[in-house]
Amino acid sequence: MIDIALLREQPDVVRASQRARGDRVELVDEAIAVDASRRAAVATFDALRNEQKVLGKQIGPLQGAVKRGDTSKQAELDALMARAADLSESVAEAERHMRDADEALDAVLREFANIVHPDVPVGGEDDFVVIEHVGTPRDFAAEGITVRDHIEIGTALQAIDIERGAKVSGSRFYYLTGIGALLEFALVQLALEQAQRNGFIPVIPPALVRPAAMEGTGFLGQAAENVYRLEADDLYLVGTSEVPLAAYHMDEILDAASLPRRYVGYSPCFRREAGAAGKDTRGIFRVHWFDKVEMFVYCDPEEAEQRHREILAFERQFLDACEVPYRVIDVASGDLGSSAIRKFDCEAWIPSQERYRELTSTSNCTTFQSRRLRTRMRDASGTRPVATLNGTLVAITRTIIAILENHQQADGSVTVPVALQPYLGGRTELRPV
RNA sequence: GGAGGCGUCGCCUAGUCAGGUCUAUGGCGCCGCACUGCUAAUGCGGUUUGGGGCAAAAACCCCAUCGAGGGUUCAAAUCCCUCCGCCUCCGCCA
Numbered sequence: 001m002i003d004i005a006l007l008r009e010q011p012d013v014v015r016a017s018q019r020a021r022g023d024r025v026e027l028v029d030e031a032i033a034v035d036a037s038r039r040a041a042v043a044t045f046d047a048l049r050n051e052q053k054v055l056g057k058q059i060g061p062l063q064g065a066v067k068r069g070d071t072s073k074q075a076e077l078d079a080l081m082a083r084a085a086d087l088s089e090s091v092a093e094a095e096r097h098m099r100d101a102d103e104a105l106d107a108v109l110r111e112f113a114n115i116v117h118p119d120v121p122v123g124g125e126d127d128f129v130v131i132e133h134v135g136t137p138r139d140f141a142a143e144g145i146t147v148r149d150h151i152e153i154g155t156a157l158q159a160i161d162i163e164r165g166a167k168v169s170g171s172r173f174y175y176l177t178g179i180g181a182l183l184e185f186a187l188v189q190l191a192l193e194q195a196q197r198n199g200f201i202p203v204i205p206p207a208l209v210r211p212a213a214m215e216g217t218g219f220l221g222q223a224a225e226n227v228y229r230l231e232a233d234d235l236y237l238v239g240t241s242e243v244p245l246a247a248y249h250m251d252e253i254l255d256a257a258s259l260p261r262r263y264v265g266y267s268p269c270f271r272r273e274a275g276a277a278g279k280d281t282r283g284i285f286r287v288h289w290f291d292k293v294e295m296f297v298y299c300d301p302e303e304a305e306q307r308h309r310e311i312l313a314f315e316r317q318f319l320d321a322c323e324v325p326y327r328v329i330d331v332a333s334g335d336l337g338s339s340a341i342r343k344f345d346c347e348a349w350i351p352s353q354e355r356y357r358e359l360t361s362t363s364n365c366t367t368f369q370s371r372r373l374r375t376r377m378r379d380a381s382g383t384r385p386v387a388t389l390n391g392t393l394v395a396i397t398r399t400i401i402a403i404l405e406n407h408q409q410a411d412g413s414v415t416v417p418v419a420l421q422p423y424l425g426g427r428t429e430l431r432p433v
Numbered sequence: 434g435g436a437g438g439c440g441u442c443g444c445c446u447a448g449u450c451a452g453g454u455c456u457a458u459g460g461c462g463c464c465g466c467a468c469u470g471c472u473a474a475u476g477c478g479g480u481u482u483g484g485g486g487c488a489a490a491a492a493c494c495c496c497a498u499c500g501a502g503g504g505u506u507c508a509a510a511u512c513c514c515u516c517c518g519c520c521u522c523c524g525c526c527a
Contacts, residue, residue, distance in 0.1 A: 042485055046496040053496090056508050060453035084507035102484095253443090253482085376482095383482080 038101035135325030149352035186423035205244035213247035241265030245296035256379035260299035321419035362391030
């Protein structure tokens with residue numbers, strides 16, 4: 001949710017943001033009108049309610065006097081009671097109006113996505129700006145290697161079992177077996193260790209959350225069709241541990257001295273992939289479930305940009321450890337999630353596809369999520385919403401793809417990145433079984 | 434799944450049976466001031482959160498807020514209903 005004060009005081013900033021995202025610009029004036037009528041409704045109710053309370057204070061003692069037998073006050077009491085009865089109806093009506101106006105304002109405010117950062121490249125999905133390339137894709141042809149994709153490699157290693165995943169759970173499901181399963185634990189351990197060195201508190205969060213948590217993090221808006229819902233229990237399966245980590249401090253006021261707070265969560269991620277029919281159907285690139293280690297930071301909004309860069313650096317640190325070539329992109333305005341003002345993606349080179357694909361992603365959500373979740377900070381100057389930021393440390397399936405494909409050898413084996421070796425019992429290579 | 438208890442402004446707590454002097458009590462903690470070689474102690478004042486008004490800030494005023502929502506009433510922390518959460522016991526499962 002955006003700041004209503006910004007809408008009142010700098011509507012042009014909001015208009016520019018709407019324009020950059022390709023969202024409706026007229027929404028700004030609609031919201032301003034709704035805000036004005038809400039304030040009028042509030043003022044009316046407040047005045048009537050005040051009158052009612054003043055009256056109530058007179059009735060109390062008067063009734064006490066009458067009860068004690070002072071019948072001289074009876075007429076005065078009756079008059080007041082009559083007025084109070086009238087007023088009661090007006091108050092009730094004013095309250096209904098106020099409540100309707102509150103809901104209307106809330107509804108219109110929720111239609112706004114976060115205010116796009118001025119440096120974000122304007123445009124659609126393809127209008128991103130490449131910030132940097134790291135590493136160089138191998139020239140497999142020069143090495144005399146016919147590139148195999150992660151399914152071929154993973155099947156030979158008996159690390160990935162797609163067929164049985166489909167048999168048991170349907171398309172876009174898989175089993176990780178043997179070295180595949182070990183690879184997950186190795187990646188998770190490497191990630192958690194790195195994160196702890198960088199000041200993150202490890203968290204195993206719940207992967208099922210109540211509607212308020214899902215709603216508050218902004219996933220029931222434009223992304224709703226990709227969320228699994230358990231109808232019988234009114235719970236949602238999270239698509240990322242960003243959800244339980246963002247909702248962790250819901251309805252809390254954090255001491256400014258305790259910021260920034262850095263959490264790193266490990267959880268399964270469930271995605272319906274409703275809009276992606278026919279897309280990336282091969283292998284484990286796009287699946288309904290995978291495990292992920294996710295960084296989440298609460299900080300003073302003043303520091304948000306700096307913290308964002310920091311998270312990006314942590315993502316790069318991990319990709320460097322995996323020894324895969326990648327590039328960093330500044331995602332274009334039209335492709336930002338509704339909560340983010342800016343998003344950097346790290347895309348790894350996928351040899352079988354001969355292109356860069358998203359492995360990790362970090363978003364600066366400023367105060368957008370915290371307003372909905374009522375997560376605030378308190379310092380000498382008072383209370384105000386905190387900023388929240390998130391970033392992937394390792395999305396298991398895609399990272400396994402990148403490692404298997406980029407480190408494949410002519411004999412069918414896969415070289416293990418040095419940083420991962422200690423977590424794989426010292427293995428330097430993975431061999432077909 | 435069954436039975437019972439509980440939910441008050443950071444923490445603890447009074448108030449709920451008998452609705453109106455509740456503008457929610459007191460303690461702890463915290464902040465400010467005073468006093469004091471320093472610290473401690475003491476005294477005084479302040480200390481939920483959100484919204485609205487005053488052109489802006491401060492001050493001030495008003496409204497809402499006693500787990501959430503609804504109802505009864507001129508009036509609800511207090512009475513009634515529903516829901517949520519926590520605790521205890523029983524059953525079931527691990």
